[in-house]
Amino acid sequence: MRHWLMKSEPDAYSLDDLARDGVEPWDGIRNYQARNLMRDEMTVGDRVIFYHSNAKPPAAVGLAEVASEAYPDPTQFDPDGKYFDPKSSPDDPRWLLVDVRYVGHFERPVPLPEIKEDPALSEMVLVQRSRLSVQPVTETEFDHLVELAGGIRSAAS
DNA sequence: GCCAACGTTGGC
């Protein structure tokens, strides 16, 4: 069982949206490192910290979990969609995704500045290398962050 | 809106 952090811009898809939808295919990932993590490292049931990027402030806002094995991202085959990849084909798909299921909102979102100043979280990929949108989190970091957040409440706001 | 970091593309 591993732990992850996945980013989303709340204007595009927020934790509230996931709470409403329940389960959502995490489409549109076009970074090989992120893809490889989803394809090779994720297991159904892995816990995921849901992070709002490009928010004011950016913050870890809740929890989700991996809800499927990796499978081809259908948006890469849609010529009219913004995630279309002309170099990919259904025979040899380039981009994979996993489904993500809502778990809960944090009692208190943890803003990025607070994450950055916490010595226990200084090694997080989020702090060290902020651009990766799907990233591994150690169990220690995960537990610490959930504790900072005061745990989760199950209902969406 | 700016721009640093950094990943990808493509000419050679």
Add this chain to the structure above:
DNA sequence: GCCAACGTTGGC
């Protein structure tokens, strides 16, 4: 295979 140009991410 190198590397310059370019595009994207995402904090500020």
